[in-house]
Ligand SMILES: Nc1ncnc2c1ncn2[C@@H]1O[C@H](COP(=O)(O)OP(=O)(O)OP(=O)(O)O)[C@@H](O)[C@H]1O
């Protein structure tokens with residue numbers, strides 16, 4: 197631990213300081229050696245100053261100090277033990293010189309390797325689009341941060357301060373989505389334990405801004421919910437309105453029959469020679485007339501009740517906006533695919549480049565297209581996977597845009613043809629028979645029309661029109 | 668008159684009601700059936716807006732395309748009011764919203780039939796007037812045009828390059844051929860035949 201701290205101390209980082217300190221050290225060792233008359237054999241003591249010089253000021257400085265150290269050592273040896281002989285002195289001197297030089301080369305090599313590693317690390321993270329930083333969990337120190345970091349988080353003093361912004365107490369927050377309370381943005385934090393250059397175990401963080409996708413996700417969810425709600429509302433409305441329509445028809449018939457009777461009775465009782473007295477045993481047509489009139493009033497009243505139900509149900513009018521037909525189709529096909537889990541909708545679109553905007557309630561029209569796409573898909577279940585193909589076309593007539601959904605299914609059964617659009621008419625085990633009824637209601641809200649044709653090459657095409665939006 | 672409605676009971680009941688009021692009534696279950704059977708008979712058409720197959724609005728378009736001028740009274744359920752408005756815009760005679768009182772229905776039907784009858788009468792008169800005008804020679808038509816434009820005998824003579832006397836002769840021939848006694852009668856005839864001064 198202390199050695200590591202020493203490595204980062206200023207006289208190891210600053211070349212001049214390092215060199216001066218190492219010269220002083222070497223001189224001190226030489227003086228000590230001289231004073232102790234070479235009895236302690238302190239040659240190895242020169243290694244720290246040599247290391248210091250090499251580390252702080254580079255290989256050349258290291259070699260210089262190494263050479264000087266060897267010379268100092270030899271001078272001391274020669275001065276204090278001159279009787280050893282020249283050859284011996286030379287031999288010892290060379291040995292030390294070589295040893296020091298080897299030491300310098302080794303240290304220089306180590307240092308450049310470390311520097312290279314750091315450089316690699318830094319250059320990799322400096323160019324990163326995401327904010328990246330390295331934290332020492334023990335000391336709370338921010339060891340490294342890339343340029344994107346300060347752009348994203350501004351000036352951050354300590355790792356703990358940043359972690360608190362994410363709502364974490366420890367300086368090393370956990371991996372995962374995190375909300376930065378200060379910038380109000382969402383990040384995905386990626387954390388990795390790693391060994392720092394000096395061997396410490398630290399944590400590397402990469403924070404990717406996911407605010408946009410988070411927002412898009414929320415929006416999509418909200419839209420899907422709205423679509424679902426509208427779909428349900430429309431379905432309920434359609435059921436009630438169908439009930440109303442179905443009741444209205446017989447009610448209307450009753451009223452008509454009744455009124456016809458009343459008329460005939462009036463003519464009869466008003467006719468000459470048809471006086472009440474001549475009726476069978478006290479029968480007075482006027483009495484009958486009175487009862488039938490009451491009957492008519494009640495039929496009318498029932499009709500009114502039904503009408504109020506429909507009024508209630510149809511309270512939500514469509515909100516029409518100019519909508520791009522292509523965007524409508526694309527959005528609807530996406531929604532259809534989303535609704536039909538585990539099928540990939542193979543839809544081909546043939547949409548002219550320049551279509552005018554249509555006046556449409558996007559949510560409602562999406563419903564229509566989703567229903568038609570689903571029906572088409574369900575009609576093609578019996579086909580091979582690659583045979584199933586839905587073609588969506590759109591084309592412009594002067595005041596309308598016509599949309600077509602063409603499938604390759606078996607076509608509509610002949611006996612179904614007349615009631616296809618009525619609610620609760622279905623051939624599917626799971627079907628409600630509401631899809632097409634809803635479609636027709638919506639299209640008619642828009643003052644368009646919905647119908648179908650048989651394709652000459654097999655399959656069915658459903659067509660509907662929407663009015664072009666007025667500019 | 669004609670009723671087109673896909674609901675059998677409703678159609679039958681309408682026939683009963685209209686029959687009780689003295690209308691002779693033919694019912695059709697679909698727009699296509701009606702189109703196939705209709706031969707420009709007099710009367711009016713009572714039409715349901717909403718029907719499977721060809722809707723009431725499409726039938727209206729088809730009739731307009733074929734130049735069939737029969738007046739149409741639309742019957743609508745409550746939700747179809749916008750469609751009824753659309754139908755009116757396209758020239759329907761009237762529309763009725765369900766539920767309706769029988770008098771409302773009969774009243775509208777009566778007016779529609781009356782309008783059809785008067786249109787037919789006008790048409791008849793026009794054809795008769797046109798036929799009568801056909802009998803005139805080219806020169807006589809020229810003189811007639813000048814007359815309609817209110818030109819004097821002299822001006823007419825000058826324009827056509829003939830004498831005033833000849834103009835007078837043509838004029839009496841015209842009156843004789845068309846069996847008209849007064850100028851006013853002549854003008855009325857021309858109005859019916861849609862002959863107007865240039
Ligand atoms: N593209 C098509 N090809 C052949 N038949 C079709 C097609 N679309 C609809 N049909 C027929 O029309 C019927 C009614 O369709 P509709 O969409 O109204 O109800 P559904 O699909 O049965 O049920 P859901 O309420 O779930 O939509 C279907 O049951 C089917 O028989």
Ligand SMILES: [Mg+2]
Pocket residue numbers: 567570571630631632
């Ligand atoms: Mg369906």
